[in-house]
Amino acid sequence: MTDQRIPWDQYFMAQAVLLALRSTCTRLEVGATLVKDKRIIAGGYNGSVSGDVHCIDDGCYVVDNHCIRTIHAEMNALLQCAKLGISTDQAEVYVTHFPCLQCTKALLQAGIRKIYYLHDYRNDPYAVELINQVGATAQKVVLEPEYFQKLSFGSLNELTE
Ligand SMILES: [Zn+2]
Ligand SMILES: [Zn+2]
DSSP, X not given: OOOOSOOHHHHHHHHHHHHHTTOOOSSOOOEEEEEXXXXXXXXXXXXXXXXXXXXXXXXXXXXXXXXXXXXXXXXXXXXXXXXXXXXXXXXXXXXXXXXXXXXXXXXXXXXXXEXXXXXXXXXXXXXXXXXXXXXXXXXXXXXXXXXXXXXXXXXXXXXXX
């Protein structure tokens, strides 16, 4: 019998989508999941520095058309590893939007060699070049609804009863 379970790429990308729902910046909701050896080691979403106000409460802090208050989801995931002392070498990242140049540089420098993304988003040509240059890969993931059919409030109720 073939494995009927949700494939890893669908599972980890869905985690990134869930994280994006926690974003506190309304300009773009992004989630990122760091994975190593099929284990989630960290997750992040774009939001303020802990202790600062949230964009959703006080509005974005926009300079040169960017919200400068938020830390990007990928950075937050990496920083969680820095804070907790978790190695990111050879880890993979699942992110809802193609990483910006700064995040791409940070991810590569932190040892991440596989970037899975859900949406193309202003894909930076130099970021793409860098990914190729260091022998990393960026691969688009399409979420397949068939794997999520079991998810419904009905079955969630069964789980919580
Ligand atoms: Zn903002
Ligand atoms: Zn970024």
